[in-house]
Amino acid sequence: MTRVLNGYCGYLWASKFCGAFCTQQEELELPYELKKYQRNPDGSAPPELVAVSPLGKSPLITDGEVTLAESGAIIDYIIATYGNGRAVAKQSGYVDNLYFSHYAEGSLMPVLVLKFIFTVVPKKSPFFIRPFLGFVFGQLDKQLVQPQIVKHLRMIESHLEKSESIWFAGGEEPTAADYQMAFPLEAVMSEIPDFVVNSPHIKKYVETVQSRQVAVLLVVSKQTDS
Missing domain, CATH: 1.20.1050.10 (Glutathione S-transferase Yfyf (Class Pi); Chain A, domain 2)
Incomplete structure (x- = not known):
């Protein structure tokens, strides 16, 4: 069974994370699912996002047992784990x-x-x-x-x-x-x-x-x- 990366983003990060995440997954030919969550009127995270991240922060990804936040860490993790030599600087x-x-x-x-x-x-x-x-x-x-x-x-x-x-x-x-x-x-x-x-x-x-x-x-x- 092919593992699917799940990407989560709230409205403040939607344009940044969705763009970078989708582009990276497509270029590395990785299966993924993107989930967007609208934050509450007071800016707090909805329960669905808190269930994935106790801090209610986004962006984050889940990959099997791995749950990882911070866009820089996410990008590095995906390249190191699934890049197969791609997206790596000479x-x-x-x-x-x-x-x-x-x-x-x-x-x-x-x-x-x-x-x-x-x-x-x-x-x-x-x-x-x-x-x-x-x-x-x-x-x-x-x-x-x-x-x-x-x-x-x-x-x-x-x-x-x-x-x-x-x-x-x-x-x-x-x-x-x-x-x-x-x-x-x-x-x-x-x-x-x-x-x-x-x-x-x-x-x-x-x-x-x-x-x-x-x-x-x-x-x-x-x-x-x-």
């Missing part, structure tokens, strides 16, 4: 793959989350303090967050420009670094596109990632319809 790209697979959530995502918080909190606040919070958070964003985002994107653009291929580790196919970096760069392109106006290599990277995801979605759609 020796010359080992350090780049190692760095960017950790950098994505360790350095880049926290800055983007701050950008999100400083943008959303004033809009969600009571109307009588909204102008004040909008001004304060706007100044914090302008002085603290935006310069950091620019610095990060310059570094990423420079790396992709020097890469031997479209991928972060410079190989012929994506590695863990790409499955991790795809989401934050897609978020930048869709939410704050002005930051990448002069970043042709980032744009090309995201376009390549999205074209592969579209192909995966077509495969999933055909499987669902059959």
